[in-house]
Amino acid sequence: MSDARAPLLKLKGLTKAYPGVIANSDVSFEIGAGEVHALLGENGAGKSTLVKMIYGLVRPDSGSMAFRGSRYEPATPHAARNAGVAMVFQHFSLFNALDVAENIALGMENPPKQRALAARITEVSEAYGLPLDPSRLVGDLSAGERQRVEIIRCLLQDPKLLIMDEPTSVLTPQEVEILFKTLRQLSAEGTAILYISHKLEEIRSLCDAATILRLGKVVGECDPKATTARDMAEMMVGQTLHVPSRETTKPGDVALKVNDLTLQSASPFGTSLKNVSFEVRKGEVFGIGGVAGNGQDELLAALSGEVETGAGAVQLKGQSVGHLGPNERRAEGLLAAPEERLGHAAAPDMNLTENAMLTGHVRENLTNRGFLNWRAAKGFAEKVIADFDVRTPGPGNAARSLSGGNLQKFVIGREILQRPDVLVVNQPTWGVDASAAADIRQALLDLAANGAAVICISQDLDELMEISDNFAALNEGRLSKPRPAAGLTVDEIGLMMGGAHDMEAAHVA
Amino acid sequence: MIHLVKRPQPSRAWSYATPVLAVLMTMVAGGAMFAALGKDPVEVIRTIFWDPLFGEFAFYFRGQLLVKAAPLILIAVGLSLGFKAGIWNIGAEGQYILGAICGAAVGLAFYPMEARWLIFPLMIIAGALGGWAWAMIPAILKTRFNTNEILVSLLLVYVAEQLLAKMALGALRNPDGAGFPGSRNLSQYASASNPELIAGSGMHWGVVAALIAVIFGYVLFARHMWGFQIRLTGESPRAARFGGVKPTRLVIFCLGVSGALAGLAGLFEVAGPAGQISIDFNVGYGFTAIIVAFLGRLHPVGILLAGLLMALTYIGGEAAASNLGLPSAAIQAFQGMLLFFLLAVDVLTNYSLRFGKGEVA
Numbered sequence: 124m125s126d127a128r129a130p131l132l133k134l135k136g137l138t139k140a141y142p143g144v145i146a147n148s149d150v151s152f153e154i155g156a157g158e159v160h161a162l163l164g165e166n167g168a169g170k171s172t173l174v175k176m177i178y179g180l181v182r183p184d185s186g187s188m189a190f191r192g193s194r195y196e197p198a199t200p201h202a203a204r205n206a207g208v209a210m211v212f213q214h215f216s217l218f219n220a221l222d223v224a225e226n227i228a229l230g231m232e233n234p235p236k237q238r239a240l241a242a243r244i245t246e247v248s249e250a251y252g253l254p255l256d257p258s259r260l261v262g263d264l265s266a267g268e269r270q271r272v273e274i275i276r277c278l279l280q281d282p283k284l285l286i287m288d289e290p291t292s293v294l295t296p297q298e299v300e301i302l303f304k305t306l307r308q309l310s311a312e313g314t315a316i317l318y319i320s321h322k323l324e325e326i327r328s329l330c331d332a333a334t335i336l337r338l339g340k341v342v343g344e345c346d347p348k349a350t351t352a353r354d355m356a357e358m359m360v361g362q363t364l365h366v367p368s369r370e371t372t373k374p375g376d377v378a379l380k381v382n383d384l385t386l387q388s389a390s391p392f393g394t395s396l397k398n399v400s401f402e403v404r405k406g407e408v409f410g411i412g413g414v415a416g417n418g419q420d421e422l423l424a425a426l427s428g429e430v431e432t433g434a435g436a437v438q439l440k441g442q443s444v445g446h447l448g449p450n451e452r453r454a455e456g457l458l459a460a461p462e463e464r465l466g467h468a469a470a471p472d473m474n475l476t477e478n479a480m481l482t483g484h485v486r487e488n489l490t491n492r493g494f495l496n497w498r499a500a501k502g503f504a505e506k507v508i509a510d511f512d513v514r515t516p517g518p519g520n521a522a523r524s525l526s527g528g529n530l531q532k533f534v535i536g537r538e539i540l541q542r543p544d545v546l547v548v549n550q551p552t553w554g555v556d557a558s559a560a561a562d563i564r565q566a567l568l569d570l571a572a573n574g575a576a577v578i579c580i581s582q583d584l585d586e587l588m589e590i591s592d593n594f595a596a597l598n599e600g601r602l603s604k605p606r607p608a609a610g611l612t613v614d615e616i617g618l619m620m621g622g623a624h625d626m627e628a629a630h631v632a
Numbered sequence: 633m634i635h636l637v638k639r640p641q642p643s644r645a646w647s648y649a650t651p652v653l654a655v656l657m658t659m660v661a662g663g664a665m666f667a668a669l670g671k672d673p674v675e676v677i678r679t680i681f682w683d684p685l686f687g688e689f690a691f692y693f694r695g696q697l698l699v700k701a702a703p704l705i706l707i708a709v710g711l712s713l714g715f716k717a718g719i720w721n722i723g724a725e726g727q728y729i730l731g732a733i734c735g736a737a738v739g740l741a742f743y744p745m746e747a748r749w750l751i752f753p754l755m756i757i758a759g760a761l762g763g764w765a766w767a768m769i770p771a772i773l774k775t776r777f778n779t780n781e782i783l784v785s786l787l788l789v790y791v792a793e794q795l796l797a798k799m800a801l802g803a804l805r806n807p808d809g810a811g812f813p814g815s816r817n818l819s820q821y822a823s824a825s826n827p828e829l830i831a832g833s834g835m836h837w838g839v840v841a842a843l844i845a846v847i848f849g850y851v852l853f854a855r856h857m858w859g860f861q862i863r864l865t866g867e868s869p870r871a872a873r874f875g876g877v878k879p880t881r882l883v884i885f886c887l888g889v890s891g892a893l894a895g896l897a898g899l900f901e902v903a904g905p906a907g908q909i910s911i912d913f914n915v916g917y918g919f920t921a922i923i924v925a926f927l928g929r930l931h932p933v934g935i936l937l938a939g940l941l942m943a944l945t946y947i948g949g950e951a952a953a954s955n956l957g958l959p960s961a962a963i964q965a966f967q968g969m970l971l972f973f974l975l976a977v978d979v980l981t982n983y984s985l986r987f988g989k990g991e992v993a
Contacts, residue, residue: 521641
């Protein structure tokens with residue numbers, strides 16, 4: 124940490140309320156020049172609103188900010204950038220069909236000539252150990268390289284404060300290490316970094332200070348290097364964490380076998396699956412890791428039946444089901460819960476009864492010769508709500524009126540209560556608060572303990588290590604060789620995920 | 633400043649209130665337009681909305697109301713299936729013409745045989761098949777070659793109009809008609825006619841078919857898997873696929889049903905109120921039904937009411953044009969306003985208005 128006597132950014136009593144919810148209440152903290160400051164909190168704790176206020180996207184209701192000693196009230200992101208604040212968002216705003224330099228020029232006020240800009244990009248990227256070819260098409264870049272485009276776009280403005288929102292969620296462990304070297308270098312040169320995350324070990328290795336938010340309030344500050352991850356987690360959640368537990372069961376017969384599955388992606392920037400093979404036994408939890416966009420959605424679609432494959436490519440209990448649609452597979456006992464809750468796993472404007480009908484009608488006998496039994500569907504929805512502790516006034520409410528965690532519990536519960544033989548879930552706890560996430564993981568483990576095979580596709584490596592018996596990783600549409608999860612090291616997992624994706628790292632060398 | 637805030641879920645009350653609000657706003661804006669044309673707005677509105685129902689000549693107009701409303705409702709119920717799923721059949725007018733041509737052709741082929749029990753049902757089947765086949769062209773092109781059904785179905789309307797002219801002048805021309813264009817009058821051929829079931833009521837078989845279609849539509853959406861799949865596809869195509877909906881089958885089903893119902897409407901019209909195939913047989917029911925479908929919120933019962941309302945503006949509008957000397961373009965503009973306001977206030981179903989200072993969120 125460098126000199127931080129006069130704080131670079133000082134927040135005092137920031138409060139922001141939306142109808143029905145107080146997003147931030149009396150938030151105060153300081154960031155010194157060159158400090159790497161972590162902002163820690165669960166989903167919905169108010170981290171996003173807070174950084175949006177700093178970046179000029181949202182105006183605080185009350186409170187004040189000071190930046191480099193003077194009053195700071197950015198009305199727009201433009202004003203924030205001019206003051207020296209830059210931000211890398213979790214979701215990239217890049218155009219796939221344009222090259223790197225064109226994408227960067229689009230975000231600039233007065234872009235220089237393409238050739239001069241390309242030279243600047245090369246210069247900055249080399250200085251910070253983030254090699255990037257300005258003439259490459261963004262659509263061809265890996266997620267880690269796309270993030271570099273966003274970071275370099277920020278660095279070209281020579282910011283005093285760089286805000287990074289969950290930057291490692293799209294990176295392999297090796298890529299994280301490269302990113303951290305860059306961030307440490309920036310910090311040493313005096314650029315402060317506000318680092319938003321809920322990954323505690325990363326914060327412990329990178330950050331100088333941490334502010335913890337819960338329900339919009341600052342509930343603690345700590346030195347992450349001197350605090351255990353568990354203590355920070357409990358400050359963040361506000362309660363003792365329940366760690367999912369399972370009874371070890373003997374794996375049974377093969378429940379699902381995927382045999383040399385090759386599938387062309389329907390979208391031009393999707394990832395095609397290449398020779399994916401694995402098998403999952405009854406009672407087993409099979410974890411599939413990997414950085415987002417390496418074929419996860421395509422694999423789920425091929426397993427759920429939304430995309431049909433060669434008959435033999437997917438075999439359920441020894442029977443070929445690759446040519447069957449979703450409902451035929453449901454009838455045979457293969458169920459799925461996709462990643463995107465609203466618009467894929469559930470129809471946003473339909474109510475929970477209708478959404479229970481969506482996947483439940485086959486196995487729960489909710490239809491009779493094509494005619495719908497709404498009373499039975501409502502009963503099924505009520506059972507999901509009760510058994511999985513879904514917080515909602517009732518099954519008549521629209522799916523989109525539920526919070527992310529509650530809807531996810533409903534989606535997972537809807538599939539589990541249909542007693543699947545094989546359940547495929549993609550990102551089961553994405554955007555879900557810690558206690559709901561623990562409930563969902565426990566439910567998956569209980570399902571496996573009762574003899575079902577569970578395939579869990581996730582980007583959360585901690586989650587996969589916690590619940591999986593066997594682990595494999597997707598990398599550019601290929602699945603690594605499955606290995607027992609127990610005893611895998613972070614390095615080994617990282618290599619299975621594709622290592623640093625051939626991105627040469629100037630510092631590592 | 634006024635802001636739109638998305639409601640957590642669509643408002644039920646507003647989904648019923650918006651059509652009424654749209655009608656009221658149309659009356660106000662239309663009244664202003666009529667006043668600008670130098671007419672007494674109250675009198676015009678009364679002529680359009682009140683006189684046909686309760687005025688001096690209501691006994692005649694009420695029958696006309698059913699005659700006009702039946703094809704609109706029949707076609708609109710069919711269109712609503714596709715519209716709910718995001719499948720846009722804009723060419724009902726063409727399917728209506730083809731239904732009329734095919735149905736009439738069957739009837740004329742039997743002339744002058746007397747066998748109503750055989751001929752009339754055959755005509756009904758032929759009419760439905762004609763409309764269905766015409767709608768299958770955009771359906772198959774869409775599912776096979778991913779063409780846009782809006783363009784294909786719309787352009788086929790103009791093809792159908794040419795075909796209609798050709799038929800009226802050629803194959804179906806009345807051989808005893810002294811060379812005038814147009815077919816024999818089916819309403820004067822007992823085995824093929826679609827007469828009023830109760831004299832003076834306007835009630836013909838097309839009205840019965842429209843009511844059956846409304847009931848069919850209601851049951852389909854409320855109780856049947858297909859209706860559920862149609863709604864699901866419209867709400868969220870990806871969730872629909874996850875729910876096992878086969879998009880190709882859905883396109884064929886929706887376009888097929890809407891084509892068949894439009895064809896039926898054409899058949900009942902040509903055998904009844906119109907009586908013959910003529911060059912100007914079609915009067916735009918297929919297009920107006922699009923408005924009716926939306927005015928009725930794509931709900932079968934709503935469509936029933938909207939069809940009656942739209943028929944009222946037609947009949948009242950004609951009366952206003954002839955009695956008060958309004959240009960017919962003004963009446964069309966008035967009907968256009970109705971759709972405009974309906975779509976505009978539709979936003980209130982999903983959004984609520986907030987007044988106050990805004991911010992960038």
